[in-house]
Structures are given as structure tokens and as C-alpha cells.
Amino acid sequence: MSQASTEIIRISGHAGTVPGAGLNREYQVCKLVDTTTCIGCKACEVACLEWNGYTFSQTTFDNSYQTMPETAWNYWNLIKFNEHERDDGSMMLLMRKDQCMHCEDPGCLEACPADAAIVQYANGIVDFQEAHCIGCGYCVTGCPFNIPKFSPEAHKVFKCTLCNDRVSVGLEPACIKACPTGCLHFGTKSEMKDLAEARAEQLRNISGFADAGVYDPAGVGGTHVIYVLHDAKNPELYSGLPKDPHIPYSVWLWKKPLKWLGNLAMIGGIVGLAWHYMRYGPKKEEPIPSDDDERRV
Amino acid sequence: MSTNAVARHSSTSSYGEELIPRYSLAERANHWFGALTYIYLLITGLAFWSPYLFWMVAVVGGGPTARFMHPWFGLFFTASLFWMFKGWRRDMQIDDDDRQWSRDIHSYITNEDEKLPPVGRFNWGQKLFFWGMLYSIILLLLSGIGLWYTEALPWSLRFLRYAAVLVHASVALITIGLFLIHVYMSTVLEEGSFGSMVHGNVTRAWAWTFHRKWYYEGNGTFRPKQ
Numbered sequence: 001m002s003q004a005s006t007e008i009i010r011i012s013g014h015a016g017t018v019p020g021a022g023l024n025r026e027y028q029v030c031k032l033v034d035t036t037t038c039i040g041c042k043a044c045e046v047a048c049l050e051w052n053g054y055t056f057s058q059t060t061f062d063n064s065y066q067t068m069p070e071t072a073w074n075y076w077n078l079i080k081f082n083e084h085e086r087d088d089g090s091m092m093l094l095m096r097k098d099q100c101m102h103c104e105d106p107g108c109l110e111a112c113p114a115d116a117a118i119v120q121y122a123n124g125i126v127d128f129q130e131a132h133c134i135g136c137g138y139c140v141t142g143c144p145f146n147i148p149k150f151s152p153e154a155h156k157v158f159k160c161t162l163c164n165d166r167v168s169v170g171l172e173p174a175c176i177k178a179c180p181t182g183c184l185h186f187g188t189k190s191e192m193k194d195l196a197e198a199r200a201e202q203l204r205n206i207s208g209f210a211d212a213g214v215y216d217p218a219g220v221g222g223t224h225v226i227y228v229l230h231d232a233k234n235p236e237l238y239s240g241l242p243k244d245p246h247i248p249y250s251v252w253l254w255k256k257p258l259k260w261l262g263n264l265a266m267i268g269g270i271v272g273l274a275w276h277y278m279r280y281g282p283k284k285e286e287p288i289p290s291d292d293d294e295r296r297v
Numbered sequence: 298m299s300t301n302a303v304a305r306h307s308s309t310s311s312y313g314e315e316l317i318p319r320y321s322l323a324e325r326a327n328h329w330f331g332a333l334t335y336i337y338l339l340i341t342g343l344a345f346w347s348p349y350l351f352w353m354v355a356v357v358g359g360g361p362t363a364r365f366m367h368p369w370f371g372l373f374f375t376a377s378l379f380w381m382f383k384g385w386r387r388d389m390q391i392d393d394d395d396r397q398w399s400r401d402i403h404s405y406i407t408n409e410d411e412k413l414p415p416v417g418r419f420n421w422g423q424k425l426f427f428w429g430m431l432y433s434i435i436l437l438l439l440s441g442i443g444l445w446y447t448e449a450l451p452w453s454l455r456f457l458r459y460a461a462v463l464v465h466a467s468v469a470l471i472t473i474g475l476f477l478i479h480v481y482m483s484t485v486l487e488e489g490s491f492g493s494m495v496h497g498n499v500t501r502a503w504a505w506t507f508h509r510k511w512y513y514e515g516n517g518t519f520r521p522k523q
Contacts, residue, residue: 269477273481285489
């Protein structure tokens, strides 16, 4: 799975062509998170910090096993814990590894105004290029998963890279490498989908989770991180995993119809004013008539 | 057309070219402070608006600098407009003559100004520009604060982020329309306007032609010579 830089298929805030345009990789990468076999050990959190060179910093106690309330600019991988009471009164501790979902239609990239601050590779990885980031925070608004986080020190935004640096040399992401239960898998999208569907079927038929299923939301064109859930009909139970994530409507309105209406209006306005000048010409002052004094109020 | 006025009157006064004050030094200084800050906001805002215009950040120090400074210039522009409001709000009240003027605006567009009701210190279009900019800057300021500190808005209040991007862009477009018309009219269309905002004076003939009610009723600071 080598990853040449020419295989960029989408670039944020970009006016020209895209080097990887027209490329259609046979293999798209995917991370599979099986929430049903996660034990909440947080080895993936530590591996993520270590590989990406961040040190562990003071966190906020949230009255749960969770390390902190949400991911941070220097903490890209967080196990979210939710104590869920089922209809029969029994408890479930739902644990979900939260990180960038690497959407096929990324809202962050759609919202970003800075040329090449966000790129999407042909293998599906959506990566921030901090050198080009201007720190506007539009990606924060565009993301339906609350993932990009602003660093007050750097004035730039950071998130999970899906270990693009490891994947590009044929290694699996650090979190996958660290997982002791095998609840994390990494491979091609089709392999991971097959594996996830097989596991969901097992959960439905053998383990008694009638609503078990795979989370690969169509609203963002599918994602390159997919979940197996005990209850795929209620993804919100997993600490707010959105049921139907999509690029926010206001971001779509702003970046599509409003942009073209606005551009047309601005160009039309300039043309209209030029036309007015050529048609009607300047307004000139007129001489004051000599009966002016009598007309004074 | 403008030649009609000459034809209507058999003779003309001798003092038409005399200068009378229109804008004080403070009004002019504030106007140009507001103009420069708006142009900065326009350049950086258009760069953030479209990838085809992103190159414009190069002339104001690059993307991160533009992102850092844009909100501050927004505050400067707001201050300029609020100061204008303080000084001009009485002159900017819309009266019955203005309402008639707005109904007859076609005569203004076709340069048949003599068909219009007499105009005070500012005409209906200028008043519309003033109030349009003032209300716009309030909306831009509110939405702009949301964009300035996007990360400070919690996930549960994300609808404020969604509203902010849409309101900020939409209202900015309205101000661009107002700005284009303002610049066109005051630089090339109405001769003498631009100079009045530079050196502060207009000729009596200019005032008589374009702001007759102001010329006659004035504010006591000038009168035609006897």
C-alpha cells in the first residue's frame, strides 16, 4: 500500500487541477473498530500519542473511565465510555474509539479556504497539512463528527492522520498495532466491510444482538473508519455517534449556491455600474440661477 | 438631462464656484479610516471566500496573518461606523421627501435629477447605504465573534457555528454590493463628491444641484452672498 504524493485526489481551497485527478485506486484503506470486543484498555490512546510525538498532559476527569471529555488537538484518539441501561434493566458499558472517520466526502475539506491545507489521498486518507493551515477553524464547523481541534499555541488545527506516514510505507496505524484484543483491524475497505458484516451477522445470530450492524454512514459517502455496533439502529448510544452524519446544510449552502449567487452578483454589479456610466454618464453640477437669493428659505 | 437647468434660467449667479464646507476634518479622517479598514476586510474576506481569490492574502502578509488580523480590522471598522452613527444619525433620518425620492429613483438613475424632490445633507441612497452598512456590521460583528473563536463554542452549540458562517458570508455580500455602488457614485458618477471627502469643501453650485434642501436650510454655517 505505498502512497505516492501524486495520488492526492482532493485539495482544500484549491483553484487549479489536482495531481491525482482521475486516479481510482483499486485498494482503499479502512480501519475497522469492533466496539463489541473493545475492553477500554486505552492502549490505542497511548500508541497514538507515542507515534505522533505528543506527551501525555493533564486531563479533565469526566466522572467516567474516559480520559477526557473529547479529543484534543494533541490527543487524536479517545475511547468514549457510555453506561447504557438496556430495556431488561441490565447494564452495558459501551466503549467506542473516537477519532477522525476519514470521510469519503469530508466536510472539513469542503469548508477549508486555505489552498492545500487539507488533502484527500486516493487511498481515502484525509490529511491536514499544517504548514498550509491558516487557523480559521472552518474545518471545525464543517466536520459532522467534532474531530478537528484548534491549537491555541500553534494557531492551527490538528487531527488523526490515520497514520498516513506509517501507511505510506506499508505499516498499519499505531492504534491497530497496539490493540491487545484484536478489536481493531486495518486493511482494504472491501476486506474490512466483509469482516465487519461477518462479525455483525455473528452478533445477530449467535450473541443475541438483533440490531447489530456496521456503521459506514452514507451521508458522508461512507467512511474509512467503520464500526461494528451491538445496536446499529441507535449509534447515538455510543457517546454521540451521529445517526445520519452529513456536511452541515449551512456549510453546503454557503459553499455551493451562495458562492455562485454571490460571484454572479458581484460580477453583475460591476458590469451593471460600468454600463450605467456608459449609458448615462457623470452627474455634473449645474449653475445656480440668479434668482437664488429670492428662493432662499 | 443636466443641461436643462441652464436653459430654464435666463441668467446664473456669480458665486456658484465659491467653496462651502461639507465635511469636517474629523468626519473625513474617520471616513478614510473606515474605508481603509473595509478594503482590508474586503481583500482578506474575498480570499477566504473563494479559492480563485486566495492569492489575495499574499498582498496582506499571507493566510495566517490575514486570519489573525481580519477580526481586529473588523473591530476597527465597527468603531469607525459607530462613530459615524454618533455624528450623522440625525442627518441620516429618512423624511417624506426621501420617501418620495425613493419612489422617483428612476429619475436619479437616468440623471434627471431636476425631477426629484429636494435633497437634504444626504439623499435617500446615501441614507440607505449608511443604515445598510450599520445594520450589516452589527450582524457581521455578532457572527464574526463566532468565527473568531469557533473552537470556544461547545459541540452542543454547534448550530451557532453553522449560523455564523452563513450569516457572515451573506451579509458581507450585501456590504460588497453597497460598497461597489458607493465607490462608483462617489468617484466617477457624481463629480465633486470624491473631492469633498478629501478636502472637505464643495462648490455652492454642487450643493445647490445635489443637496438643495441642505444648501438652503443648511445648518447656519453658510449662506449665499447677498
